[in-house]
């Protein structure tokens with residue numbers, strides 16, 4: 001068990017540039033988008049949420065959509 005989804009930060013969707021909520025990294029090459037299979041947006045067709053990982057400090061976070 002390496003995944004602890006309770007540890008993932010959830011932030012409001014940013015207006016402008018996406019940045020790391022922990023260290024403030026804004027370089028999009030450092031922010032990796034991943035599929036979050038724990039978050040199902042639609043059942044059919046299957047659509048999953050997204051999560052982001054900061055390549056600088058390793059923080060994972062999600063954005064709340066509204």
Ligand SMILES: [Zn+2]
Pocket residue numbers: 020021022023024025054055056057058059
């Ligand atoms: Zn960071």
